[in-house]
Amino acid sequence: MDCREFCDKHVAFVDDTLPGIELVRMQRHIAECEICAKHDAKIRRALLLFRNLPSIEPSADFAERLEARIKRECSGEHLLVSAQRNLRRGAIAATLASAVMLGYIASTLSRTSSPRDLVMAPVVATLPEPELTPITTSTPAIVTSVSAGLTIWPAAVFAEQAPVRFAHSRLELANYTR
């Protein structure tokens, strides 16, 4: 151990809070180093003086004066705090009681009501949809179509322009029969 380490650990050494191994190392250093031994003795002697200073006592009327001050400055504060605490406890108790009551009412109601039958939605009789008969042509045909790129309503609005716009997209029934 060097002197620097000794100084770093001196607070704990004086307060006897060092682990055993460190304590032995510190003691060994004191035995070897005269400067550190002197420093240690100087600190301990000074502390002894301070710790032995006589204790001072409060004046005889200290408690009386304090009591008078408390009566003057804090009268009712303590009671008020107790009352507030009691009020808070009362409010909590009332809330709990009402919650229990509500729970009881709910369970009683659920017990008394008879189980209801399963009600199905009324069935409305409707005519069966007519089956779509597939268009059968005597001759096979291919229908071509070209997307207009527009929704239906603008197409309807501009119906007059349709022949112009869709000049090259006439629907034709192609017949490949030879």
Added chain:
Amino acid sequence: MADIVRKQMVAVEGATVRERLQAMDDSAVVTAFLGGEERAFSELVTRYQTRLLNFVYRTIGDREKAEDLVQEVFIRVYRHLHRFDRSKKFSTWVYTIASNLAKNELRNRSRNPLVLFQTVQKNFQDEDRPLQFEDTTSRPDDMYRKRHLREIVEETVAKLPEHHRNVFVLRELEGKSYEEIAEITDCNLGTVKSRLNRARNSFAEIIAPYVD
């Protein structure tokens, strides 16, 4: 006759409560006070008045003012005890209040040099000081030497920087642990150790010529 018996009963009951309070630890006394037992507060005052007075006195160096500050500590305790976190130590809380009040007092003094001057004057009025250090069987020159030494020690403590002195008094006089001091002074553990080391070194350095 019945009245006398009733009074005696009340007295006996009162004594029992006081004895019971004396046997309790701080936490239980605090609980009793919060439960409405006013006598519990007197028990707390009895336990802490001397310790706090010495702590504040060694910190600010003015006995009269120290007593006023300790009264203020107890007033604050009375007012705010319901807010005290009972998972913590009561003594640490009380010392924190006292430490803060002492710090404020020193700060006010440094802002107002007149107050400082008056305080210094008061400290040097030897007639006002209790002569507890003296032993009547001692010779007059021994008595003088002891009184002189006590004054030197007190003056030396007063010379330490405020934050060093606070830590120094809490450790050396009150025997608080490093952790408690850290909590009271609102510092980390490393700072407490470093301040304590410096305070001890400074104190020993200043007082050494008078002791050797």
